[in-house]
Amino acid sequence: MTAPGRDDADVTDGAGPHRASSSRRLRLVIAGVLTVAIVLLVGIALGRLSSPNPVTPGTDSVEAGFSRDMQVHHEQAVQMAMMVRDRTDDPEVRSMAYDMALTQSQQAGQMYAWLELWRVPQAPSEPTMTWMTRPTLDGDYGSHHMTGDGGASGSATPVATHEPGGRMPGLATDEQLAALDSARGVEAERLFLTLMIAHHEGGIEMADAILARSEVTQVRAFASGMVQTQQSEIDAMQAMLAERS
């Protein structure tokens, strides 16, 4: 009942047009502010979604899982390379082992630093290999999926099904390490080459698995490099093993 009376007063007392225009100005200002806010939000959202590193990997990300597991994998390669250097005088095997130990030690440090920069714990937040059971970028789950996405390896191998908490591919067992520990000379060389070929094949499988799952630039560059160099080392080790058979 009050509204018509007020409208009536607005018209008759001459304040109406003034009041109407001030409320229209207020509405315009609100609309302007909302428009600017929405444009900004859309811009930020688009920028974030389209950038190559959409988000910093979190503790349960495939990137963090890869960085933790691959450190463990590399640490064992360093251990075996250092062992064979103490168990043979052969300069060819010793210099290859020297190269592997320092390369993989440096790479483990890179992955360590990523986790620090992502501000996630070094300690796993979920069982080993869980990240390898996550869907790939094209929505696959990895089992019976042909990878070799790195291209450099040239050998697209069917990926075995992995389970959370499973053993990493290519890791030597305690018994195999004990055998290497007690071997000397050419026996140690053969054992080292055999174990390290399997170790590298497993490493490439894990690198392929992260290439199929991550869009993070640094991680992809790292994994692609790993696939390429470890494949060339496998070829070299196979030739060296044949010479020693």
Added chain:
Amino acid sequence: MADDKPTVKQQRDARRQEKVAELKRQQARAKRNRTIGIVTASVAGAAAIALVVTFVVTSGQPRQDPQAIEIDGVKTYSDLTANHVGGSVDYAMTPPAGGDHNQIWLNCGVYTEPVPNENAVHDLEHGAVWFTYDPEQVSESEIEALRDFAPDTYAVVSPYEGLDSPMYVSAWGAQLPFANVTDDEATVSDFVTKYWKSTNAPEPGAPCTGGVDGTGKIA
């Protein structure tokens, strides 16, 4: 006069009707404008909320800096020295949680016999955690559970006689007494998350293999 009066009244009526019609048109216009305003504002508001929600959802899980984890009952030690020394060292705490140590580190793993403090402390310097249990205060199944719980790398599990708690987990500059890994799983897990291979240690990631084995290494 009798003829004029109705005419004036009629004119007045006409003007009033004109005015009423004008008022109604204005009211209708105002109402329409208000509706447009409300609809526009609602749509814009809903869009803004939707964008904020999308933004929050795509920004992933909230991260907690491992260094910010608070652990009940943890004891920390700062200003530890880290010299390589021969012979035995008198440590400020039992079991040791950092300090001077032997130049050769202990190989990480599971031991059934006590390990030398001086070699084990070198592991802590490299970022390992050391689980110790007092054989007098724990059961065989509690020891088994502890061995299963310990990380596969950068961890030592060994008996330690005369502890003031059934079990301890130690890292460089920090340690936590606890009863067993079943009852205290959350706290001990937090300790591992915060201190395993952490930058609190002077040389995290330095080797925990290729050193010296203690007696009774089973894994």
